[in-house]
Amino acid sequence: MKLTINRPVQVEIVAIKCELPVRYDEEDIPNAFPLRQGDMWIGTVDIETGIIRNWPLGQSGAMHMKVCDEGVYSLLGANDEVVARTEGYVPSCIPGLYGDYVEFGIDETGKVARWFQFCTKRHIYESFCGEDELG
DSSP: OOOOOOOOOOOOEEEEEEEEEOSSGGGTSOTTSTTEETTEEEEEEETTTOBBTTOOTTOOEEEEEEOTTOEEEEEEETTSOEEEEEEESOOTTSSEETTTEEEEEEOTTOBBTTHHHHOOHHHHHHHHHOSSOOO
């Protein structure tokens, strides 16, 4: 007989990858906006620093996207492996509004404004592991 047993495991997490559909084309973000790939914006934000990986240094930007339950958000471990993933509503650990909008104000270093107000241990846990208490 084979059983699947779920056991708590501690993992080191380092980043959150956001794969966001561009629904309203230029109204969401310009075609030339950093990290836009056709009809998607794909960016990975370092949890500890709030800096978007591969953001062009010296360039600031702002993004206010209504993703309407279509985004994919992945929690990445130390080797960039996907540790957990959620789809649909914008997780509470991502700056935005009402679970439908992603709002990034991005400075010249690639740092997301208000990152640390949203990206707390509790919000990450609730977003990717459920509403249960932190272990």
